[in-house]
Amino acid sequence: MKKEKFLHRRRFLLASLLTVILFIAVWAFVVETGLVSTRYLPAPAQVLKTFVQKLSDPKPEGSTLGANILSSLKVASVGFLLAAVLGISLGLFMGWYPPVEKFVKPVFEIIRPIPPVAWIPITIMLFGIGFKAKVFIIFFGGFIPCVINAYTGIQLTSRTLIQVARTYGAGSWKIFWAVGVPSSVQMIFAGVRIALGVSWTTLVAAEMLAADSGLGYMILMGRQFARPDIIVLGMLIIGGIGALLSVVLMRIEQRMEHWRMKR
């Protein structure tokens, strides 16, 4: 049983690896045969070379790769965490206490459809192009899905389970923590996963418009310096980190919802 599972997993790993290799092969083929000029699309080997070089060299745009990654992660994590904490709390309260819902929902409904990128111009006017501005834009991107999912999740709490708690004499606040919150964990995580994706995407958009370091900034500068290798390197790093973050989040979810896994 265990061995079978292991083999099964290995086969999947092999398949995943093959796709990656195939992807790189096609990419290399297209460039090497001159189908696309290396002036517009760098060869995989060139990107690898740039990667090694960028680890220590701040040229051409001004920061090493590590510094750019760090700068982006810092902004993204502050914005994202702020969005998660405030968004989840607001969503839960909205879903649990009708007065809060009545009070907040009209404003929320107007803010909700505004895409995070549309916040960029006003943010630059208000906060300039610094750390605060970027955090603010990312915050809005992540905030909305966190609110919606926490709100929906807690509203789906089983009436029966609430009544069980009520017959034991528990008040609304106690039931909120003992029944409402645990039963919305799954929805909350779905929201957080969306929020993480949106934060990371918005980050790049924010940095492309207003920044002096970071991965998005690096890509933008790559275009200005006509360095496609830097552009592609930046894209790959953004993709890689995004995937890594979502894996981390999935692990946390599995930890918290281990009862769901045991069936």
Add this chain to the structure above:
Amino acid sequence: MSESVKIHVENLTKKYGDLLVLDDISFRIQKGEFVCVVGPTGCGKTTFLNLLSCLIEPTHGRILIDGIPADPKKHDIAFVFQEPSSFPWLTVKGNIGFGMRMKGWPREKREKRENEILKLMGLEKFAESYPGQLSVSTEQRMVIGRAFAMHPDLLLMDEPYGQMDVKMRFYLEDEVIRLWKETGTTVIFITHNIEEAIYLAQKVLILTNKPAKIKEQLSIDLPHPRNVSDAEFIRMRKYVTEQIKWW
């Protein structure tokens, strides 16, 4: 005699707008008594139970437990619902301790009681399992254990075995009787199954069609465990069926 009256229901009436659901119901239940409530489908049995558990407010009348108006914060009232009501994110042990945690029992007292109930229900080996890993009957046993766990002043059961097959029902009915005898809890058990009522109860309250009144209070003196093919049992069952017939 009157000092052992546990539950005192006086002139209980419930109206939804103009719709009269319960009409002036009064009765008493002794401490440690097992009472079944039967009545035609849709006669307001669940409304009746929701009133007793204080989930809804009566239009008139009152419910006294030990002479004090019933209040879930003061009294220990336990409720076994018709639909599954285990907390999927809590272990079996956590589920059994849920009520005690809501009531803020000290940890040691709670854990001691949790272990007692686990043992009593034969659920020790499932203590750390989650409800999703259990069979339906084991899950329901846990829910019953949870209800008995805090020595409730009053245990209300709303057709808990309505959805189950005959075999499982017999098994769980015996479990309830066993727990009731061990703990001396006062139980009100609602059912539309007349045989079930006769099998379990010391006293049967027969309700009329809507608006529900008490048609008759019937004492059943047969000793437990009862034999469903016993002549007296069958006579009782026929009698109650006659009383309930409304077609």
